[in-house]
Amino acid sequence: MDTKRHTSPLALDSNQPKTNEASSEPVALDRALVKKLLEYSGNPRIEIRLWDGEKISISNQDPIATMRVNSRIAYSRLMIQRELAFGDGYSDGQIEVEGDLIKFLCEVYRAKRQAQGSRSLLRLYEFLTKKKPRKNTLAGSKSNIHHHYDLGNEFYSLWLDREAMQYTCAYYPIESMTLEQAQIAKMEHVCRKLMLEPGQTVVEAGCGWGGLARYMAKTYGVKVKSYNISHEQIVYATERARLDGIDDRVEYIEDDYRNIKGSYDVFVSVGMLEHVGRRNYRELGAVVDRCLAKNGRALVHSIGRNTPELMSAWIEKRIFPGAYPPTIREMMDIVEPYNFSVLDIENLRLHYAKTLRHWLERFDSHEQTISKMFDDRFVRAWRLYLSGSIASFLVGALQLFQVTFARESDNSIAMTRENLYPYVKN
């Protein structure tokens, strides 16, 4: 892989001022505005240190961490663009955090959410004025997905679990599990929810590096067709299936989920809905309705929200273009129009926080290698993205929903969910 080849995904806008301009000392107005920002943000227990070294805090309690704003430029952008400016400033080193980054982010998110909770008009304002996610048309999706998932299989293999390369929430039924064990437990949990039986056919919408499809074929003896529009992932997954000698049972198809054809016993989609876009849920439901057999099972696994809220502007712009995590109400657009019956919804929020901690640990331990692949801005941005995601799941800003459903007339559904708990000690 070429070194430094991936500066582009995180490159800042070209019309942005250089950070070494206009570095005049902070004046009284600047300090007043910083205080206003802290107040608007729900008075988090942090302090802000301006580029002249002065520390500003409005909380009575000891600060959890210090946010350093290293230049007037970074400060000016922060005042105007907030989240986006913080993310970009952190990425290019103009904003730094002294202390535990995750604790700092948890405190900031929590304070902001509590402040908004009591000011629902403010919340509505933020929702309406935030930039909407980019559209996920057939072409748009391809470009959005390429931005993130085609960063290089080598990069992801450094910090995802080794065997299945799952870039989605793992499942920790036993607290001490390794990332590898927890990703296998997740795949097993999904398979059990779907009640797979040998010889059944499965269609998967969005398959990442194909780990779940391989697990299903090997462990449950099913035949899987997996759709994905990331070229690099499809190439990787196809090669892995060939090496594992299961290419007669697993087929990876480089195409959009909207083009799924055929009839299957099982529909599964783990970690794709975030990229589908709110307006396309009905269409996704129509795809499931079209391809699911009479007594078929379906499962959709997605990051979600308790209340409608757009993705952080920085995440949407720099990390996941077109992404939107839905509420349960919004997810119902997939099932309701087709009379599907929701059998089970499970929230795995804290499992995603744990998964992300494992990813971040590995990311940090491979920092030197990653620094050779990408520039420093990318490394800092990626660390902020992983840390911010941990914080979001910890404070409840993000949820992880697994929704299992079937046709309304299907009476072969399980009476209880006890088959999901092989780990239970009686």
Add this chain to the structure above:
Amino acid sequence: MDTKRHTSPLALDSNQPKTNEASSEPVALDRALVKKLLEYSGNPRIEIRLWDGEKISISNQDPIATMRVNSRIAYSRLMIQRELAFGDGYSDGQIEVEGDLIKFLCEVYRAKRQAQGSRSLLRLYEFLTKKKPRKNTLAGSKSNIHHHYDLGNEFYSLWLDREAMQYTCAYYPIESMTLEQAQIAKMEHVCRKLMLEPGQTVVEAGCGWGGLARYMAKTYGVKVKSYNISHEQIVYATERARLDGIDDRVEYIEDDYRNIKGSYDVFVSVGMLEHVGRRNYRELGAVVDRCLAKNGRALVHSIGRNTPELMSAWIEKRIFPGAYPPTIREMMDIVEPYNFSVLDIENLRLHYAKTLRHWLERFDSHEQTISKMFDDRFVRAWRLYLSGSIASFLVGALQLFQVTFARESDNSIAMTRENLYPYVKN
């Protein structure tokens, strides 16, 4: 209890024509209209026998059962009022079913739903033109609830489980369980979802005869306040708690859930939401938000739907005034505005079919006793209501949702649901 005292809840409208009038023989037009009705109903595998003995069917397959329409009056009403006329006709013996009533109803419901599934405009039309449920204002709720739940504790005690008198869906983790065992398993399942601990405080909205509150207090050592607007149930529940010596830990309050006061570790509501009315879900959520402690748990258990659909006109008019079973999307009005985090949704549809079968068996075995309490019309109506409910759950027209939720910032939630499965054989 006075015999025959309860004819009123099911008395027909006073302006209805007497059934012995206008019994002219069926003519060609009548037969054509019956065929049209069968066609409109999705061509169910049934035959209709008119009052002159003629049998009409449009299905090629052998009929599952025969519906006898014994008079021109019953026929005329059926053509105009459909569900309502069928229910009333069945209740007063003018319409009879030869063959298995539940199988007959399953066939009719399934055919109708399949026919509607392909004609969504028809579905919309039915939804818009059906009579909306009566309003559940404070006074309206009182009257609606009195209609059904104050029929007499003696009547319900004949066919509900003996110990806890649960008039809600039981839970059968083991298939062979008796009704008594399954109702205890249901209460245990609810308590486990709520992670009750000794000394905690619970508030219950809608408590029936108080069985769950007593179970919680006895088994988990919690203090419970239960709200209910059915006078007869409150009297019964209070007396039972006194006899059991737990009246220091369980308090039954004859008041509306909207008047709940205080702060509690747990909010629970089993089988009340059906009577709350769609417009009041937000207010119910506000009650939970007001009374739930920081790390509190809440559970709402309710009959539901896959897609919005009004209650059968007959059920709403004769059995459950004001009742409406919500979809999951509609239930989100309870949680979303208050930023609650849904932890778990479980669908127990087939458990309700089983529960109702147990109730119907006992109801039938006590027919003689019940006939002394009420008139024949009541007995037939009640049998139709129980059988129709079984059929509705079997064909997927009704669902049973248990929704567990907590505040978004609560990280003391369970990582897995394995504590719900003590019956698991490893």
